[in-house]
Amino acid sequence: xxxxxxxxxxxxFIGQSLSPFLISKNYEVIVLTRAxxxxxxxxxxxxxxxxxxGDWIQFVNGAAAVMNLTGRSINCRHTPENRREIIDSRVxxxxxxxxxxxxxxxxxxxxxxxxxxGIYGDKGERLCxxxxxxxxxxxxxxxxxxxAAFDSVDASKTRKVLLRLGVVLGPNGGFLEVLGRLTRWFxxxxxxxxxxxxxxxxxxxxxxxxxxGVENQELTGTFNASSxxxxxxxxxxxELRRALHRPWSPPVPEFAARIGSYLMGTEVSLALVxxxxxxxxxxxxxxxxxxxxxxxxxxxxxxxx
Ligand SMILES: NC(=O)c1ccc[n+]([C@@H]2O[C@H](COP(=O)([O-])OP(=O)(O)OC[C@H]3O[C@@H](n4cnc5c(N)ncnc54)[C@H](OP(=O)(O)O)[C@@H]3O)[C@@H](O)[C@H]2O)c1
Numbered sequence: 281x282x283x284x285x286x287x288x289x290x291x292x293f294i295g296q297s298l299s300p301f302l303i304s305k306n307y308e309v310i311v312l313t314r315a316x317x318x319x320x321x322x323x324x325x326x327x328x329x330x331x332x333x334g335d336w337i338q339f340v341n342g343a344a345a346v347m348n349l350t351g352r353s354i355n356c357r358h359t360p361e362n363r364r365e366i367i368d369s370r371v372x373x374x375x376x377x378x379x380x381x382x383x384x385x386x387x388x389x390x391x392x393x394x395x396x397x398g399i400y401g402d403k404g405e406r407l408c409x410x411x412x413x414x415x416x417x418x419x420x421x422x423x424x425x426x427x428a429a430f431d432s433v434d435a436s437k438t439r440k441v442l443l444r445l446g447v448v449l450g451p452n453g454g455f456l457e458v459l460g461r462l463t464r465w466f467x468x469x470x471x472x473x474x475x476x477x478x479x480x481x482x483x484x485x486x487x488x489x490x491x492x493g494v495e496n497q498e499l500t501g502t503f504n505a506s507s508x509x510x511x512x513x514x515x516x517x518x519e520l521r522r523a524l525h526r527p528w529s530p531p532v533p534e535f536a537a538r539i540g541s542y543l544m545g546t547e548v549s550l551a552l553v554x555x556x557x558x559x560x561x562x563x564x565x566x567x568x569x570x571x572x573x574x575x576x577x578x579x580x581x582x583x584x585x
Contacts, residue, residue, distance in 0.1 A: 281308075284343045285494065286388070288312040288328070288373055289350030293453040294394075294483065298347075299323050301487040310339045312350075331372035337380045343388040345494045348377055351394070351426075355546050358418055370426040378433030390439040392493045393430045397444045397479050397506060397557045399423035405477065409560035410444070410502050417549065427502075439500050441493040443486075446506030446557060449577050450483030456581065458544070459520065468521050469529040471537050474514030476554035479506040482571035482580065489562060496565070504559045509573050513551075516574065523578035 285302055287295050290311035299309045303322055311325045318325040328336045330350055340346055350373035352365045374393060381387050400408045401415010414420050423444075430442055447455045462468055481489075489505050511519070521529060532540065534552070541548040559567070571577040 282306055283345075284308045284310060284339065286310050286312060286339050286343050286346045288346065288348045288377060289330070290347070291315065291325070292349065293450070294448055294486070295349055296452070297450055297483045298349075298487050298490065301484075302491070305491060307344065310343075312336055312339075328376075330369060331376055333376060333379060333383075337383065340377070340380045340388060341384040342386040345390045345392060346377055346381065346388045347392040347394070347490065348373055349394050354398070354419055354422065355550065357545055358547050363418065367422055367425055370422065371429045374426065374429040374433065378429075378435065381433065381435045381438055387435060387437045390441060390494055391433065391435060392490060393426075393440070393442045395426055395430070395442050395444045395502075396423050397446050397504060397555045398553075399427065399444060400555050400557065402476075402553045403556065404554050405475075405556060408479075408504070408555060408557045410504055417553070419550075419553070439497065441499055442502045443489065443493065443505040444502065444557075445486065446479035446481045446504070446510070446555075448483055448486055449480050449581060451581050454483075455480075456520075460524065460582075463517070463520050463524050463526055463529065466526055466529050467532070468517050468524070468526055469531040470514035470517045471532045471551045472513070472534045474512060474517070474531065476513050476552055477510045477556035478513055478516045479504075479510040479555045479557035480516070480574065480577070481506050482577040484580075485569050485571055488570065489567065492562075492565075492567065499565065501561075503561045504557045505562070506557045506559055507569060507572055507574075507577070508559060508563060510556045510558075511574055519574045519578055522575075523582045 291313045312328045317327045326336045352369040398419035401420040
């Protein structure tokens, strides 16, 4: 029998790439989703509500790993209602998975929790490793509450790994979906000063990190999951234009970015915040990046553009 990995919230952008990757590595994958259960095919889905225990606990029992990707996207207007859902979806899912693990006769070997480099807040050009203090904006608060919920999980027989993800770059969705479209329309200029750092990771390297989190028993605790080469926004946009064969686009001043964000139903702060993260602990553990530079990552994602 193949070892089982439970992907809570695995129906989204990252889960859709991660599931086939894990299946190709000979794991059985079960996605926990608020949609209907579907037990046919290589990728099975089990219904949950993300906050209460249910039949789905049977899949956690005896699993090799549980990974929790659940979370309402932060890429929206941060209204009081959205803020509540952003926090609750994360905290509730961590808590209930912790309860499920505690009740298992055969607890999973490892619990891998997703988190974000947003915990560092706006740190300008300062390098952030796993020991850097949290920030004080809304996203940093979300990340701190998310991580605190994970810290509270009392799972003595289950190894715990937490990955603080940078912006994930991959085909078919995520950060590049809208940005790629804008860039193709010649709207891919630098945003604001262009000096704010973007910490990014190619989805293949993220999947490889997650696999390492499952298979390498030495890995435990908190890790930055970003490439070793974060870049300022101006460089990111220049590389994206290059990959999409758009030689130039006018810079987007802050006031225009504010209007654009409002029209797109999101928050301008997400485009202006600066996080220059280094994956110190993964590098110390000898992780080899397949896509260490942004150019290599974008060339892979947009090969024949
Ligand atoms: N993508 C990135 O660049 C990035 C960067 C940093 C951190 N992260 C974190 O990594 C995780 C996965 O990212 P992703 O891009 O794959 O996200 P995604 O596409 O938005 O998928 C997240 C999944 O969470 C579930 N979900 C959404 N709202 C929920 C709610 N209110 N209650 C319960 N479940 C809910 C959904 O599953 P169902 O609808 O099937 O239930 C959804 O498929 C997220 O927690 C995200 O914050 C992502």
